[in-house]
Every structure is written in C-alpha cells, then in structure tokens.
C-alpha cells in the first residue's frame with residue numbers, strides 16, 4: 001500500500017530502483033523520477049538496470065547515471081522494483097536478499113515483494129509516482145515532471161490507448177504546468193531514430209502478411225533483415241504500430257529472430273481480443289492488448305503456431321497452412 005511505501009521511504013536513506021529487462025518508457029521514466037524524488041528528500045538513490053537505456057530514452061534527465069549491472073551485490077536499505085510481475089523480471093540475481101518494494105499498475109503482478117503497491121487504475125507507474133509525490137508533499141521539479149510525462153506518454157501510446165482517461169490527461173496537464181515540455185520529450189523519444197531503424201521498418205513491412213479477412217496481420221524480423229539494414233536490437237521496437245495502424249487489423253503478431261531458431265514474439269490487439277491469454281499458452285504474459293512470449297522452432301512453424309491460435313481465438317480459419 002501507498003502508506004507502507006511512504007513509511008519505508010521516511011524511515012530509510014539508501015535506496016536502489018530497478019525495472020524489467022529491456023526497460024520501456026514507463027520503467028525508465030518512473031525509475032528516474034523516483035530517484036529524483038528520493039534525492040530531493042535528502043536520500044541516496046541509484047537506478048540499476050540489467051540492460052542499457054535505449055537511445056529513445058537516453059535524453060531523459062538522469063538516464064546517463066543509470067548503472068548497468070549483471071547482478072545486485074551491494075546492500076541497500078530498500079530496492080524499488082518498477083512494473084515487474086515477479087522477482088526475476090529485472091534479470092538481476094541478488095535481489096532476493098534485499099528488502100524489496102514492488103510498484104506496478106498491472107493487476108496480474110505477483111505480490112512477491114516485502115511491500116507491494118499495486119494500482120491497476122493507473123495508466124502507467126508514472127501516474128503512481130505522481131501520486132506518491134503528492135502524498136509525500138514533494139515539490140515536482142521540471143526534471144521529475146519530464147520523467148513522469150515520458151512514462152505516461154509511452155505507456156498510453158502517445159495518449160492513444162484506452163488507458164488514457166480524464167485523470168491521465170489531468171496529470172499530464174499538471175506535469176506540463178510544472179515544467180515538462182511535450183514537444184521536447186516527444187522529439188527525443190519518437191523523432192530521433194537512426195536511419196537503420198527506418199530501413200529495417202521498410203524491409204520488415206515488405207514482408208507483412210495477413211489472413212483472408214485482414215483482421216490478423218503478422219511479420220517476422222529476421223537476423224538477415226537486421227544485418228542488411230545495419231540495425232541494432234532496439235531498432236525492432238515499435239514496428240508493431242505500423243500493421244496495427246491498418247483499419248481492418250484487430251490483432252498483430254511480430255516475430256523477432258533473436259538467434260537462429262528462437263523468436264521473441266510480440267502480440268498486440270485493438271479491442272476485444274485478449275492477447276495476454278495467448279502469450280500465456282506459450283509461457284509468456286502481459287496485458288490484454290499487449291503481450292509477449294518466446295518460441296523455439298523454424299520460422300514457418302513458429303508463425304503457424306501463433307498466428308493460427310490467434311485466428312482461432314477470434315473465430316477465424318487458420319491463416320498459415
């Protein structure tokens with residue numbers, strides 16, 4: 001609960017903050033904001049991640065001070081774990097020996113920490129950090145506002161998704177009043193791509209497939225495409241938004257060949273289809289409209305497995321023979 005979090009912050013002084021592997025805008029923005037909040041209270045705080053901060057988020061205040069480590073070996077008074085479903089999601093061995101605080105807005109998250117603060121009505125953990133500031137009576141600086149705004153912006157798909165509520169926009173408005181600059185933040189997150197990313201989008205989209213109804217679309221990003229485009233791992237992020245932008249499309253599967261015979265799969269849906277359930281069938285998870293899992297096998301085999309099950313879930317005939 002929030003009151004437990006406040007008591008813990010007030011009675012300790014040396015904190016670490018972490019989020020999941022391959023951190024996203026909410027994980028990064030919320031972690032950086034929380035660090036600044038703790039520091040403004042005279043506490044010591046450090047953000048520790050297993051993976052480096054992607055280029056899109058590298059201009060956020062504090063991103064340059066994130067410590068990238070393979071494990072936790074230093075002892076902290078408490079470690080905040082931002083938007084993780086379990087203790088393994090940060091990918092940092094040694095966390096179990098720390099006093100942990102789980103802060104998440106996914107209703108599916110486990111109560112794995114010493115203190116668990118879950119608010120499934122929040123659009124992003126960023127919104128929860130905003131509420132934490134209010135509860136602590138901390139002045140939200142322009143830098144804190146910027147990081148929380150980035151968390152809200154990315155987790156709501158630039159305020160396009162159904163988690164965008166009146167309250168989300170009110171918080172965003174308040175953050176702008178406090179010094180967050182929407183154009184600057186959007187520019188660094190969405191308009192600072194390298195050419196390699198856009199070339200990869202071109203190669204990948206040229207292979208876009210869909211079922212006969214046009215309601216299901218999928219594509220595979222191969223190692224070969226990445227090599228041809230000169231693309232990095234993070235250049236693959238965001239490709240899913242292109243097939244989703246097709247009017248008829250209701251569900252999308254993106255397969256990314258992470259190594260030969262291994263495909264990291266992202267599933268997205270617009271409305272009624274619960275892609276978290278599908279991902280769970282393959283040992284993954286996520287939310288109703290965005291989930292993921294990893295599959296092993298040949299490209300066509302993996303595509304057939306996932307796409308046909310997606311079709312079945314929507315009452316459609318199999319699309320991959």
Ligand SMILES: [Mn+2]
Pocket residue numbers: 026027083105123124125155
């Ligand atoms: Mn989130």
